[in-house]
Amino acid sequence: MTSQPFTRRGLLIGEDLEGRVALTVPSWLPWLLRRLLVGVATVFAITIIVFAATQALPSDPARVILGPEATEQAVAVLRGQLGLDRPLPVQYAHWLGDALRFDFGRSLDSDVEAVSIVRDRFGNSLVLMLLVLAVTIPLSLLLGVALAVRRDGRLDRVAMAGLILFKALPGFILAIGLILIFATNILPVLPAVSLLDPSRSPLAQPAYLVLPTVTLVLSILPFLVRLVRAGVIEVLEADYVAAARLRGLSERRLLWRHAVPNALVPTVQGIAMTARVLLGGAVIVEVVFSYPGLGSALNSAIEMRDIPVIQAITLLQAGLVVLVNLLADIVTVLLTPRLRTAARPTLKPGSRAAWKLSGGGT
Amino acid sequence: MSFTLPALPRERQLRLGLALLLGVLLFALAGPVLAPHAQDALVGQPYAPPSGAAWLGYDYLGRDVVSRLLHGGWTVLWMSLASALAALLVGAAIGILAGFAGRRTDQAIVWGTDVLLAFPDLILVLLVVSMLGREPGLIVLTVAIAFVPGVVRLARGVTMGVAKLEFVEAARLLGYPAPRILFREILPNIATPLLVHFGIMLTWAISMLAGLSLLGYGVAPPAADRGLMINENRAGLVLHPWAALAPVVLIGLFALGANLVAEGVSRLNARIGTQTRGNGHAG
Numbered sequence: 001m002t003s004q005p006f007t008r009r010g011l012l013i014g015e016d017l018e019g020r021v022a023l024t025v026p027s028w029l030p031w032l033l034r035r036l037l038v039g040v041a042t043v044f045a046i047t048i049i050v051f052a053a054t055q056a057l058p059s060d061p062a063r064v065i066l067g068p069e070a071t072e073q074a075v076a077v078l079r080g081q082l083g084l085d086r087p088l089p090v091q092y093a094h095w096l097g098d099a100l101r102f103d104f105g106r107s108l109d110s111d112v113e114a115v116s117i118v119r120d121r122f123g124n125s126l127v128l129m130l131l132v133l134a135v136t137i138p139l140s141l142l143l144g145v146a147l148a149v150r151r152d153g154r155l156d157r158v159a160m161a162g163l164i165l166f167k168a169l170p171g172f173i174l175a176i177g178l179i180l181i182f183a184t185n186i187l188p189v190l191p192a193v194s195l196l197d198p199s200r201s202p203l204a205q206p207a208y209l210v211l212p213t214v215t216l217v218l219s220i221l222p223f224l225v226r227l228v229r230a231g232v233i234e235v236l237e238a239d240y241v242a243a244a245r246l247r248g249l250s251e252r253r254l255l256w257r258h259a260v261p262n263a264l265v266p267t268v269q270g271i272a273m274t275a276r277v278l279l280g281g282a283v284i285v286e287v288v289f290s291y292p293g294l295g296s297a298l299n300s301a302i303e304m305r306d307i308p309v310i311q312a313i314t315l316l317q318a319g320l321v322v323l324v325n326l327l328a329d330i331v332t333v334l335l336t337p338r339l340r341t342a343a344r345p346t347l348k349p350g351s352r353a354a355w356k357l358s359g360g361g362t
Numbered sequence: 363m364s365f366t367l368p369a370l371p372r373e374r375q376l377r378l379g380l381a382l383l384l385g386v387l388l389f390a391l392a393g394p395v396l397a398p399h400a401q402d403a404l405v406g407q408p409y410a411p412p413s414g415a416a417w418l419g420y421d422y423l424g425r426d427v428v429s430r431l432l433h434g435g436w437t438v439l440w441m442s443l444a445s446a447l448a449a450l451l452v453g454a455a456i457g458i459l460a461g462f463a464g465r466r467t468d469q470a471i472v473w474g475t476d477v478l479l480a481f482p483d484l485i486l487v488l489l490v491v492s493m494l495g496r497e498p499g500l501i502v503l504t505v506a507i508a509f510v511p512g513v514v515r516l517a518r519g520v521t522m523g524v525a526k527l528e529f530v531e532a533a534r535l536l537g538y539p540a541p542r543i544l545f546r547e548i549l550p551n552i553a554t555p556l557l558v559h560f561g562i563m564l565t566w567a568i569s570m571l572a573g574l575s576l577l578g579y580g581v582a583p584p585a586a587d588r589g590l591m592i593n594e595n596r597a598g599l600v601l602h603p604w605a606a607l608a609p610v611v612l613i614g615l616f617a618l619g620a621n622l623v624a625e626g627v628s629r630l631n632a633r634i635g636t637q638t639r640g641n642g643h644a645g
Contacts, residue, residue: 038473045477056493164375168621170569172576173614176592176599176606184600192600280482284573288596298485299577302492314489318480325480 032330039326046318047099051092053314054307060084061307064108099315104308109301114308117297118316120198125286125293127202129278131209132216137271140221144228144267145260151233160226167222171281175215175288182211193290212289219281220274227270231263265335272328279317373630379622386616390435397432401425401586409602421605422595431608434586438613441502442567448506450560453513458544458552460514461521471518475511483508487570491579498581505570509563516559520552527551558631561624568617588613 062078063070079085083094098104104114147156166174183192190210196202202209235241236259244254283295290296294313301309399405406420413419418427460471478486490504524530525548533543574580575589576596583590588609595605 038476042473042477042480046480049477049481050489053489053493161375164621164625165618168565168618169614170572170617172573172592173610173617176610179599180603180607184603276479276482278482280484283482283484283488284576287577298488302488303578305492310489310492314481314485317482317485321480321482 031333035326035329039322042322043319046322047096047315048092050311050314050318051095054311055088055091061108064305095311099311104312107301107306107309109304109306109309114306114312117309118294118312121292121294121297121313122316124196124202124291125282125295128209128212128216128282128286128291128293131213132220132278133271135213135217136221136224136274139217140224140228141260141267143221144225144263145232145255147225148229148232148236148259149255151229163222163225166218170284171215171219172284172288174218175211175285178211178215179288196292198292208291212285212291215285215289216278216281220277223274223277224267224270228263228267231266232259235259235262261335265332268328268331268335272324275324276321279320373626375622376626376630379619379624379626382615382619383623386435386439386612386619389432389612390439393432393435397429399426399429401430401433402584403429409598409605411602412604418608419602419604421591422598427591427605427608430586430591431588431612434588434591434609435612437498437581437585437587438568438571438589438616441498441505441571442564445502445505445567445571446509446560446563448502449509449513449563450556452506453510454517454556456510457514457517457519458521458548460518461525462540462544468518471514475514478508478511481508483566484570484573487574488577488579491574496579496582501571501574501580505567505574508570509566513556513559513563517552517556520555521548524548524551554631558624558628561620561627565617565620565624568613568620572613 060075060079062075062082062084066075066078083091102115106112107114107117110117143159147159150156169177179192180186182188182190191207192211196205196208232255236254241254241258244258245251279295282293283299285291286293286295287299294317298310298313298317300306301313402425404424405426406416406424408420408422408424410416410420410424416426416428418431421427421430456471460468463471481489486508487504490507491501494500494504530543530547533547538546571580572589572592575587576593578593580589580593581587583594591609592606592613595602599606
């Protein structure tokens with residue numbers, strides 16, 4: 001573990017407890033192909049988990065469809081029609097074939113295609129997620145850099161203490177707090193529940209988006225700000241920056257030409273990690289605000305034991321996480337000149353987990 | 363643990379966190395004794411406002427909010443501790459195995475954690491809870507499952523880091539059996555990061571358990587669980603906030619205390635860690 005400043009710069013994407021998590025790597029094409037292959041294998045494993053979990057749900061789809069009054073015979077006939085009497089691996093193969101064509105069957109609860117429910121809700125969730133990211137990413141970069149420059153100053157200490165508070169509080173507590181402040185007696189300017197008009201785009205109804213967005217922003221902001229701040233401080237204290245300073249480069253140039261670009265790499269990985277946190281946190285936030293997104297749809301599908309909808313949503317969400325991580329790894333390689341051009345690039349396994357462990361997660 | 367006890371109280375945030383946790387613990391232990399009413403006793407009008415007899419008013423059924431708070435401190439406390447502990451034990455065992463085992467096993471385990479980490483943790487928990495049911499023990503198990511991949515990755519990483527150090531090599535050359543190397547050389551040296559992670563998991567477990575109760579998958583009514591109380595009284599949030607607000611504040615204080623302690627300890631650990639790491643690698 002020799003740490004020469006120049007191998008650290010650019011190569012370093014984070015630090016876990018075994019030491020440095022470094023990216024050393026290949027002409028990136030073989031890496032990309034291998035990475036894609038792993039992604040596909042992961043999605044395949046996810047389909048097995050989702051299928052197995054929903055099979056184990058204590059309910060019989062045929063019984064759910066026909067209702068409690070149907071005779072045993074009728075249920076048995078429908079089970080045959082639905083293929084529920086065949087061996088599980090056969091059922092899985094059929095299900096996977098349909099799932100690959102985005103066909104999850106009809107919702108057991110509302111008798112429309114499960115995919116059409118998911119499509120409507122996904123649009124709403126996507127608007128919310130993109131809005132959250134559009135606010136959080138610039139804000140965390142600005143705040144992170146500002147705090148790094150003033151590290152250990154008064155503003156830094158106050159802001160860091162405030163961030164710990166928001167990091168500590170579970171999302172629904174932030175949500176309830178915001179409702180009490182902005183939607184009830186104190187300052188009643190915003191609606192407490194997001195009863196979107198489904199015939200119009202959510203963006204056309206911004207009042208309903210404000211509180212859910214603010215809640216989610218507050219719950220991921222601390223992680224990202226601290227990541228950016230730590231990254232910038234790390235670079236500003238590196239030997240090569242000290243050397244550049246001695247050569248007379250201005251602080252401004254040091255910050256924007258050296259510190260910030262280098263701090264971007266861990267930030268990209270950090271943003272990818274928040275995708276997972278956001279999708280999970282959105283369930284609670286959407287339920288609290290009655291926001292018609294994927295999370296609240298999943299919640300009611302689980303309540304109703306609506307297996308096709310549960311399958312479609314969980315597969316979509318896990319697939320999204322895999323996709324976002326793949327994109328983040330590609331962007332990381334593109335942002336890091338050494339990785340882009342090095343002879344043999346490989347992302348060390350566990351590099352992303354290191355982010356989670358260094359303070360990420362919920 | 364490599365830090366000395368007298369170092370603990372010097373961190374102001376750490377001290378505040380410890381005080382909060384101690385308060386939560388005392389509240390949970392002493393609560394049932396001090397509560398004026400049983401947790402499911404109907405003693406007032408639904409949503410009646412705070413008064414001299416009931417400082418925090420009555421909930422949606424007319425139960426005394428103070429009594430329910432005093433009775434209900436224990437569930438989230440033991441459940442969060444139990445799930446973090448279970449995740450720590452299982453995850454550390456698998457992770458150490460991965461760190462020790464050959465390349466194949468290691469890669470398989472890492473890929474397995476990748477698969478599980480693709481599920482947002484609350485989604486995984488919802489999927490399993492809806493499958494298994496809402497027995498407290500099963501909920502603990504489910505929350506633990508969601509945390510295991512993270513522990514595996516951490517334990518694997520630190521094990522690999524320690525396993526290549528000189529003293530482990532020396533023990534190996536001396537012909538010590540693998541279990542002895544594991545328990546006498548490696549385990550003591552990876553305990554600190556694992557314990558720090560335990561604290562972080564505790565904070566996640568608190569918000570996840572409360573969130574599950576809020577969604578209606580936590581412990582069943584009429585338990586006085588905090589998340590359940592928020593869920594039950596959420597309908598009255600706008601007009602009669604106290605019944606939902608009091609448990610919100612208490613969960614918030616618990617989560618804040620656990621976070622401050624976990625943060626403080628990991629900061630202390632990082633400070634000591636860089637010192638020792640620096641020394642260790644100088645020679």
